[in-house]
Amino acid sequence: xxxxxxxxxxxxxxxxxxxxxxxxxxxxxxxxxxxxxxxxxxxxxxxxxxxxxxxxxxxxxxxxxxxxxxxxxxxxxxxxxxxxxxxxxxxxxxxxxxxxxxxxxxxxxxxxxxxxxxxxxxxxxxxxxxxxxxxxxxxxxxxxxxxxxxxxxxxxxxxxxxxxxxxxxxxxxxxxxxxxxxxxxxxxxxxxxxxxxxxxxxxxxxxxxxxxxxxxxxxxxxxxxxxxxxxxxxxxxxxxxxxxxxxxxxxxxxxxxxxxxxxxxxxxxxxxxxxxxxxxxxxxxxxxxxxxxxxxxxxxxxxxxxxxxxxxxxxxxxxxxxxxxxxxxxxxxxxxxxxxxxxxxxxxxxxxxxxxxxxxxxxxxxxxxxxxxxxxxxxxxxxxxxxxxxxxxxxxxxxxxxxxxxxxxxxxxxxxxxxxxxxxxxxxxxxxxxxxxxxxxxxxxxxxxxxxxxxxxxxxxxxxxxxxxxxxxxxxxxxxxxxxxxxxxxxxxxxxxxxxxxxxxxxxxxxxxxxxxxxxxxxxxxxxxxxxxxxxxxxxxxxxxxxxxxxxxxxxxxxxxxxxxxxxxxxxxxxxxxxxxxxxxxxxxxxxxxxxxxxxxxxxxxxxxxxx
Amino acid sequence: xxxxxxxxxxxxxxxxxxxxxxxxxxxxxxxxxxxxxxxxxxxxxxxxxxxxxxxxxxxxxxxxxxxxxxxxxxxxxxxxxxxxxxxxxxxxxxxxxxxxxxxxxxxxxxxxxxxxxxxxxxxxxxxxxxxxxxxxxxxxxxxxxxxxxxxxxxxxxxxxxxxxxxxxxxxxxxxxxxxxxxxxxxxxxxxxxxxxxxxxxxxxxxxxxxxxxxxxxxxxxxx
Numbered sequence: 125x126x127x128x129x130x131x132x133x134x135x136x137x138x139x140x141x142x143x144x145x146x147x148x149x150x151x152x153x154x155x156x157x158x159x160x161x162x163x164x165x166x167x168x169x170x171x172x173x174x175x176x177x178x179x180x181x182x183x184x185x186x187x188x189x190x191x192x193x194x195x196x197x198x199x200x201x202x203x204x205x206x207x208x209x210x211x212x213x214x215x216x217x218x219x220x221x222x223x224x225x226x227x228x229x230x231x232x233x234x235x236x237x238x239x240x241x242x243x244x245x246x247x248x249x250x251x252x253x254x255x256x257x258x259x260x261x262x263x264x265x266x267x268x269x270x271x272x273x274x275x276x277x278x279x280x281x282x283x284x285x286x287x288x289x290x291x292x293x294x295x296x297x298x299x300x301x302x303x304x305x306x307x308x309x310x311x312x313x314x315x316x317x318x319x320x321x322x323x324x325x326x327x328x329x330x331x332x333x334x335x336x337x338x339x340x341x342x343x344x345x346x347x348x349x350x351x352x353x354x355x356x357x358x359x360x361x362x363x364x365x366x367x368x369x370x371x372x373x374x375x376x377x378x379x380x381x382x383x384x385x386x387x388x389x390x391x392x393x394x395x396x397x398x399x400x401x402x403x404x405x406x407x408x409x410x411x412x413x414x415x416x417x418x419x420x421x422x423x424x425x426x427x428x429x430x431x432x433x434x435x436x437x438x439x440x441x442x443x444x445x446x447x448x449x450x451x452x453x454x455x456x457x458x459x460x461x462x463x464x465x466x467x468x469x470x471x472x473x474x475x476x477x478x479x480x481x482x483x484x485x486x487x488x489x490x491x492x493x494x495x496x497x498x499x500x501x502x503x504x505x506x507x508x509x510x511x512x513x514x515x516x517x518x519x520x521x522x523x524x525x526x527x528x529x530x531x532x533x534x535x536x537x538x539x540x541x542x543x544x545x546x547x548x549x550x551x552x553x554x555x556x557x558x559x560x561x562x563x564x565x566x567x568x569x570x571x572x573x574x575x576x577x578x579x580x581x582x583x584x585x586x587x588x589x590x591x592x593x594x595x596x597x598x599x600x601x602x603x604x605x606x607x608x609x610x611x612x613x614x615x616x617x618x619x620x621x622x623x624x625x626x627x628x629x630x631x632x633x634x635x636x637x638x639x640x641x642x643x644x645x646x647x648x649x650x651x652x653x654x655x656x657x658x659x660x661x662x663x664x665x666x667x668x669x670x671x672x673x674x675x676x677x678x679x680x681x682x683x684x685x686x687x688x689x690x691x692x693x694x695x696x697x698x699x700x701x702x703x704x705x706x707x708x709x710x711x712x713x714x715x716x717x718x719x720x721x722x723x724x725x726x727x728x729x730x731x732x733x734x735x736x
Numbered sequence: 737x738x739x740x741x742x743x744x745x746x747x748x749x750x751x752x753x754x755x756x757x758x759x760x761x762x763x764x765x766x767x768x769x770x771x772x773x774x775x776x777x778x779x780x781x782x783x784x785x786x787x788x789x790x791x792x793x794x795x796x797x798x799x800x801x802x803x804x805x806x807x808x809x810x811x812x813x814x815x816x817x818x819x820x821x822x823x824x825x826x827x828x829x830x831x832x833x834x835x836x837x838x839x840x841x842x843x844x845x846x847x848x849x850x851x852x853x854x855x856x857x858x859x860x861x862x863x864x865x866x867x868x869x870x871x872x873x874x875x876x877x878x879x880x881x882x883x884x885x886x887x888x889x890x891x892x893x894x895x896x897x898x899x900x901x902x903x904x905x906x907x908x909x910x911x912x913x914x915x916x917x918x919x920x921x922x923x924x925x926x927x928x929x930x931x932x933x934x935x936x937x938x939x940x941x942x943x944x945x946x947x948x949x950x951x952x953x954x955x956x957x958x959x
Contacts, residue, residue, distance in 0.1 A: 126844050134832040620828045623790065624842050624894050625817025727792050731824050731902070 127630055128637040134617075135610070135638035145606045146646045149707075152598035153650025154657065157703045159592025161658035164699050166584045173578070179547050179571040180407055182538035183220065183231065186564045188212045196299035198268055203299070214349050214535050215565055220543065224556040229399035230543030232519060233536055236462040236511065237394040237453040237526070238476070240486065244441050246389055246466075246513060254315035254337040255281030256382055258365060261304040267295040270333055276309065279378075280385035284316055285334075296335045298359070311369075311378055312362035313337045336361035339381050344479045349458075349533035352479035377481035384476035384483050387454075391476075392437075393462035393511040394451060396519030398424055400432070402542040403516070404508040405463075405500060407570065411510050416445040416496035419518055423495075427520025431492040435499045437513040448491040449515065454484040456526035459534030462511025467504060474531055484531070488524045492517060507539035538568060547574045599707055603643070603714045610639045611718035618719070619727035628723050635719050636712075643711035647704040655700035738803070739897060739930050740766035740789060745798035746953075747784055758784040760953035761798070768897065771924040772932045773941040776950035782934040783902055785950065789932065790822050790900050791815045817845060821891030825903035827883040829875040835861060835886045836871040842894035860889040864919055881912025888919060892929070899923065901933040905940055917943050 135142055187209030194203040217233040256279040262272035273293040275285050285291060293314065295301035304310060315337035340363075341356040356377070369375040397403055400418055405411035414435055423430050431449055438444065455476070457465065465474070478484050492515075502510035534540075545553055550569050557567065614635060621631045747759040758781045766772055776782050787793045788800060791812035800807040807815065816822075821842075829838050839857035844850065858871055864885040875883050884904060891899050901920065905913040917940050924931040924945075933940060941947050947959040 130833075130841065130844075133837075134830065137832040616828060617830060620830065622813075623792065623816060623822045623828075624890070625813050625815070625845065627813045630845075726787070731822075731826070731828050 127633045131634050131636070131638035132641065135642065138610075141606070141609060142642060145602065145610075146642055148602045149599070149606075149643065149646030150650035150653065152595055152602050153647045153704065153707050154654035155591055155595030155650075156599055156707065157595070157651040157654025157700050158658040158661075159588050159590070159595050160703050161655050161699045162584060162588030162662070163592060165658070165662055166581045166588060170578070170581050170585075173574060173581075174547055177547050177572045177574040177577075178401055178407070178544060179550060179569060179574060180402060180542050180544045181231075181550075181553070181567045181569045182404075183536045183541040183543075184538050184566045184568070185211065185215045185535035186566055187535075188564065196297050198294055198296045198298075211535050214533065215562075217536065217541065219560075219562060219565060222556065222560055225553065226545065226549070228544040228546060230402050231541065232398050232402060232543070233458075233541045234395055234397060234402075234461075234519070235456045235458040235526070235530075235540070236460075236465070236514070237396070237488075237522070238391045238455045238457070238484075238531070239394045239451045239453050239515065240387055240391050241450060241452065242390045243450070244390065244392065244437075246392065254313060254339070255285050255334075256311065256313045256339075256378070256385070257281070257285060258309055258311050260309055261293075261306050262290065263306050264303065266303045267293055267301045268298075270294045271304070273304075273334075279311065280382040285314075292333045294333055294335060296333075298336070304362075309365040310362050311365050313339045313381070314361075339384075339475045339477070340377060341475065342477045342479045342481070343475050343532050345530050345533045347527045347530065354479045355481075373481070377477065380477055380481055380483055381475070387476055387483060391454070392513050392515055393466045394431075394453060394515045394517055395462055395511075396517050396522055398519055399544060400516060402544060403510075404539065404542075405502075405510045406498075409500075411498050411500035411502070413496045414499035416494070418496060424518045424520065427518050427523065429490050429492045429521050430495045430518065432496045432498050432516040433494055434502055434510070434513055435497055436502070437515075438494070438497050443494055445494055445497065447494050449494060450489070451492050451515070451517070452486040452489040453522065453526070453529075454486050455529045455531040457531045458540070459532035461507050461539045462514045463502075463509035463539070464505060464507045464511075466511035466514065467506075468512055476531075478529070484529050487526055487529045488522050490521075492521070507537070536565070547571060548578050550575060599710065600714075603707075603711050607639070607711075607714045607718045611635055611715055611722060615722040615725055616731065618722040619725060619731050622723075622727040623731065631723060632716075632719050635722070636715055639715050640708075640712060643715070644704075644708055647707035647711065651700040651704040651707070652697070654703070655697060737768045738765050739768045740932075741801040741804075742785075742789070743799050743801070745785070745788060745795045745800060747781075747788060747793065748796050757953050759788065759795070759955075762950075762953075762955040763798075764948060764955060764957065766898075766930050766932060768930050769924055769928045770930060770946065771921050771944045772930075773944040773947045774932065774934045774950060774955075775936065775938075775941050775947060778936075780950040781953040782950050785955070786822070786900050786902055786932070786934055789898075790820055817842065817894060819896045820898035820900060821894040823884070823887050823891045823899060823901040823904050825906035827875065827880070827887045827907070829883055829886055829890070831875050834872050834874055835866070835878065835882075835889075838875070838886055839889045839893050842890060857889070857893065860893055861886065863892070864889045865915065879912070880908050881915060884908060884912070884916050885919065888916070888923075892923065892927075897928070897930060899929050899931045901931065903934055903936070905935065905937060913937070913940070 189210045190207050191210045193206045193208045195206060197204045217231060220231040257275045258277040258279060259273055259275040262274055265271040270292040271294065272290050275287060275289045275291060277287055278285055313336070314334040316332060317335050338359055338361045340360050341358060342352070342354045344352040346352055363374055363378065370379055400406045419430055433443060433449070476483055500510065502512055502514060550571065618631045618635065621634060626634065742762050742764050745759055745762045746757065748755055748757040762785060774782050774785065788795055791807055794808055802810065802815065802819065830841070833841065836854060836857045839860055840853040843853035843856055858868065861871055866882060866885050870878065870882060878886070899920065904920065905916050908916060920931045920933065921943055923929040933944065935941055946957065948955050949958050
């Protein structure tokens with residue numbers, strides 16, 4: 125205690141120097157603390173963002189050319205010109221499998237499957253207003269304009285037309301429609317789709333125009349996207365019904381088509397994926413797990429039979445977590461997404477008949493355990509939306525090939541092909557991708573604004589490092605200079621103390637305790653002040669802009685909020701304490717080294733000034 | 737009565753270029769209550785010998801005995817704190833402590849209570865002929881003679897029996913020199929201290945009881 129008091133007494137008699145030392149050390153410690161605090165905070169932010177943000181890329185094959193399509197319009201008696209994209213061939217998914225592509229999940233080229241589940245009904249699905257009817261024109265006529273057609277029997281439909289109805293019928297888009305005879309009976313599929321603005325009225329029935337709806341022809345394609353040959357010519361929608369017609373091949377096909385109408389009511393879209401975040405609705409937060417859980421990595425990897433169902437479907441079907449769904453996959457659609465095909469205001473507008481004229485047979489079936497229920501918007505007819513009553517499964521759970529059950533095919537587009545990479549690696553990825561020089565495939569990235577935030581944070585980290593380095597250099601300079609002043613220049617004092625009988629450790633304590641206290645006070649005050657200041661500064665520059673310029677703001681805001689919430693939990697005083705501790709330790713080492721040097725000097729040699 | 741005895745004491749060290757034999761086979765005896773001078777030219781080994789007597793260094797060969805006990809076997813820090821004190825040519829007071837605090841320091845190191853240490857310090861300062869106003873003054877405010885007196889008072893406070901003084905009058909004018917020498921003489925003859933001074937000054941040597949001369953590390957008694 126005496127030694128400490130003596131040390132303090134002598135130190136405080138150098139008031140000016142001690143005060144200067146204290147102030148400089150406070151300033152330097154403050155710089156260190158601010159730098160470290162910024163570094164830690166921004167690192168924590170970055171880590172929080174790392175967990176909250178994710179970067180996905182979507183892939184789109186560009187059309188090889190745009191072709192003019194001329195479609196006859198019976199109303200204007202001329203062709204209407206439409207542009208349509210033409211692909212010479214579909215680029216395979218394997219193009220994305222290149223050296224250096226480091227995917228966290230995917231890339232995957234998704235299709236949706238149709239699963240026939242007669243136990244469950246697609247309540248509320250907006251079925252296409254198409255009907256299969258038998259009937260005859262009221263009089264012989266070429267349907268190049270709306271003609272009166274009497275329906276004698278409705279074979280399949282949704283109640284839009286009833287037996288005996290007279291409908292307005294026009295082969296609207298056919299430049300050379302065949303003549304229909306009043307004394308013949310025809311089976312035809314028609315759809316409510318007014319082509320003429322002026323609606324006709326026949327025999328007092330208030331009917332609107334129906335046009336042909338081609339369901340007899342199969343859309344089936346092979347694995348390469350080539351159409352599987354079909355006996356039915358393109359655009360065929362109508363056949364004359366003669367005796368024994370339904371026993372003929374064509375008649376049986378009609379019966380199959382009629383039967384498939386019922387399938388539409390019980391067929392649910394099923395999408396397989398390796399990561400639900402690759403599905404845009406889940407990525408952007410429009411769909412979310414509201415009960416249960418997502419699939420585990422193991423379930424994805426093993427292809428376990430687990431599934432996610434929508435809240436609406438679960439509620440209507442009385443399903444709960446743990447229940448099993450008997451999925452029976454009939455077809456795969458590689459052209460449209462479930463979000464496009466299964467909407468509440470529209471129906472799947474494709475034929476369920478394969479090239480053999482039969483309803484697609486089930487190629488994969490099994491019971492899938494419901495592990496999660498998702499909420500959010502669905503069935504709004506959006507390529508990037510969830511399909512109505514869409515069921516999600518791990519893609520690897522489909523073990524059998526769908527090669528013979530492909531209903532439609534198409535190119536990779538943003539809504540069906542995506543992958544996930546590590547945040548902040550877009551440039552690296554694109555550099556490698558561009559080296560491949562694949563010009564007809566375009567990749568679009570969505571990172572919720574991560575790149576922008578990362579750039580800002582990297583700037584902040586750079587400033588933080590600069591402050592930290594400046595602070596450290598200044599601390600070392602201050603400690604070094606004042607150690608020289610308070611210790612090395614006091615070697616005479618040490619020598620006198622030694623001559624007076626002070627033991628080495630007495631002399632050590634005598635010099636060390638005072639300066640150590642100053643270092644302690646200076647570093648603690650500086651670090652705490654720096655920490656407080658950095659908190660204030662951080663608060664002021666707290667950004668609110670999580671806007672994702674690429675995609676939209678909903679996802680970015682959610683990600684940003686989550687991230688902000690997690691990094692706010694950091695304890696600033698912990699950083700200040702670490703900083704102060706480091707400075708105190710450095711100061712102690714420097715001071716101790718100085719004192720050690722002093723103690724190595726031979727006291728008499730020093731005090732007598734002798735040179736030998 | 738013998739208090740210090742050097743027997744065949746030698747001290748050598750390795751300088752940058754060669755081995756230096758600073759003290760060569762020195763034997764001598766110092767008695768209580770006597771005033772000694774060691775004279776010699778610069779570099780003759782006087783200060784080295786003094787540091788050996790102070791226990792700040794150990795002889796390379798030979799032994800120094802303190803009242804018959806080998807110094808090398810003793811706690812040499814305790815020896816300096818309780819029995820032998822050193823006074824320097826340049827005073828070497830603690831510049832940031834007052835005269836009284838300088839003197840109090842060794843007393844407080846001996847665990848003396850602060851009040852008692854202050855009282856004794858004042859007495860010692862009075863004993864060396866300093867006015868009470870000096871007590872609160874810092875060394876830089878004092879004259880050389882005053883500073884040396886404070887240094888002697890501190891040595892007296894520190895050491896119990898032996899005062900080792902290295903050129904104590906080297907920085908003093910003749911008036912102060914006389915006073916300091918008289919004080920040291922008085923401490924030896926009246927208070928029973930063994931005072932050993934190193935000096936170049938013949939006048940100082942003349943005031944002592946015995947004189948040793950050192951030359952090239954060797955010592956001979958010339959009086």
